[in-house]
Amino acid sequence: MSYYIYENWQAKDFNGPKIHQSDCGFCQNGQGMIKDAEKGKHGVWIGPFDDLEFAREYYRTHFTEPIIEDSCVRN
Ligand SMILES: [Zn+2]
Numbered sequence: 001m002s003y004y005i006y007e008n009w010q011a012k013d014f015n016g017p018k019i020h021q022s023d024c025g026f027c028q029n030g031q032g033m034i035k036d037a038e039k040g041k042h043g044v045w046i047g048p049f050d051d052l053e054f055a056r057e058y059y060r061t062h063f064t065e066p067i068i069e070d071s072c073v074r075n
Helices: 052-062
Strands: 002-009 019-021 043-049
Touching: 002 052, 019 052, 043 052
Parallel strands: none
Antiparallel strands: 002 019, 002 043
């Protein structure tokens, strides 16, 4: 299992970057959903991270928001 951080700077309701697990339907191993056809236009997937802690550490050092994890993340 690996982890990704999704950062979308276009969505109005975006609360901040969110950590996803690779098997999440939204994440799909960092490829995103089919409608995200133009990579990087609205957001980017950062990763993969082999360990959830690596993703959290990256988050802490790159973003000011409190860490947000999607419900797909299982500890
Ligand atoms: Zn997810």
